[in-house]
Amino acid sequence: MVSVNRVFAAQLAGLPVFGPDGESIGKVRDLVVGLRADRQPPRVLGLVLELATRRRIFVPMLRVTSIDPNAVTLATGSVNLRQFHQRANEVLVVGELLDARVTLASGAAAVLVDAAMEPSRTRDWRMTRVAVRERTGRLGRRGPVVVLRWEEISGPSATQLADQPQGAQHLVAVFEGMRAADVALALHDLPAKRRYEVAEALDDERLADVIEEMAEDDQKDVIAHLGDERAADILEAMNPDDAADLLAELPEREKERLLELMEPAESAPVRRLLAYSYDTAGGLMTPEPVxxxxxxxxxxxxxxxxxxxxxxxxxxxxxxxxxxxxxxxxxxxxxxxxxxxxxxxxxxxxxxxxxxxxxxxxxxxxxxxxxxxxxxxxxxxxxxxxxxxxxxxxxxxxxxxxxxxxxxxxxxxxxxx
Incomplete structure (x- = not known):
């Protein structure tokens, strides 16, 4: 029997997950839903769990026996440890639905700030409720958050999520308490569009910390999207050795352009590091020890x-x-x-x-x-x-x-x- 009958996604993200004997399995990072063409509540397919090893796996909702305010418990049985890969018809609630634009029954435009799931009589979970904030259009004014039934809004569809511009305020709030390495992994799993929106919303210091933890291809992708001025600011905020590693992977002309845009005091130690091969002590070192x-x-x-x-x-x-x-x-x-x-x-x-x-x-x-x-x-x-x-x-x-x-x-x- 499930302990909680209505669970909001933003509250679920980060909860520890335990097996039937109390053994720690990992943490909840997201929910996976299948959006429908009609306006009926979508079915919750399962949870994305992050193991202690940082591997992200998928657990079907039928494996969940209870959801308490402080933990999630799974049923007896083995857990499939294969890396989670999102399918074409699946949507991540935290990663993609938060901050999506929707239209209320009144015709007013709103932003989806959270979504809640509830169990059905067939043991399925449905995304039945949404918390939305009306977009007033008045500078500096924010409407109140109201909870509505899923049927009382139109959108979002998978196509809209892929095409429409989307803020990242509420997703960034979910990331607030996470380690930079965990945020980097979460961004890797998101579509490129959503990754860029989050990068644009993060402040320079936080984004620098996250980029330092990204895989090389993701680093270059995000830096290229930001534009030269913001990219130079991020490189200044990074540790010099991490900035040098990233710049070393860029074409020579692009590398020099970004170095020129950096403040001389910030670019000088990076240039010194770039003089060494990446696989030597000089290339590995940080120039800022105690x-x-x-x-x-x-x-x-x-x-x-x-x-x-x-x-x-x-x-x-x-x-x-x-x-x-x-x-x-x-x-x-x-x-x-x-x-x-x-x-x-x-x-x-x-x-x-x-x-x-x-x-x-x-x-x-x-x-x-x-x-x-x-x-x-x-x-x-x-x-x-x-x-x-x-x-x-x-x-x-x-x-x-x-x-x-x-x-x-x-x-x-x-x-x-």
Missing amino acids: VLSPDATVAEALAHVRNPDLTPALASMVFVCRAPTATPTGRYLGCAHIQRLLREPPSDLVAGVLDTDLGTLSPNASLPDVARYFATYNLVCGPVVDESDHLLGAVTVDDVLDHLLPDNWRETGLTHA
Whole structure:
């Protein structure tokens, strides 16, 4: 028996999914419906679940035994782990229906902000209700949200969704609490038109984070759609190593055009990275690790690694150099591991706890050499130093893995053993 009789799609997205014995399976990411030619409520075909491995699979609604406010439970039986692929007659409720334009029975234009499904006597689920906001046409004015029966609106059809311009406000709101990597995967599964609409609606910082997590083809596709000015702004907001990786895949003329449009202070580190081959330590590194001067205290070092914008790998180590501390730095003196810093008095100098024995990476070190370096020293971050002992940047283990894995690893996810 189903615990909840009416479920809105935006509330369902993100709920954890459990098997009959309480085992965690994944999270709900979307609902799949089959739109009808008439105005009758469409049938809900199933759920799109995202496994812990980020693989997205389809689960028929007949497998759902209960939907509670905080979880979804499936019936006994095996789950088909094949990657979800949307069929021609299927529509994603969260990904495609939200923000669609509809017409009310009164003839007024409205925007669909959510949709609710209810079970029928035959155990089918139908998309019976819609939450809509009337489009008043007055600048800055928004009409109230009202819940109507599906039959009280006309549209959307699959053809309309493919052709009409569509906002992305409510879909962006659903994405708000998701990791950038999960948003990137969700956009990969959407039609190109919808992907572009979401990209246009996201702010520069958020879109930069999402593009960094996209597959290479999706990155180039979105950047090309944005136009040169917005694309340059996004590249400025990206980490320099990610921006360099993306630009390296573009035609030379396009790459130079975008670099010229970027602010000189933002393009300079990207240009330095582009001088190295993508499969070397210089091509893999970020030029913005945590670098401190020898007179910095342990308390200052810990304050720097608390920066929420740092990845866990970059926050695992600070590097101490003579001035200047911007890369390429003055003479590299050594590194301090965060585990060591946590055990030292806050007033002590970082220079007194340096690891000076740890080997460094040459900017021309090959990808296999970098991988062996991390395996040898059990590190997640390592310094890249030139022949004159200047720190050029740091390589993190996630960048190494990104280049060691197959090109399509972001789309396929991981498989279960």
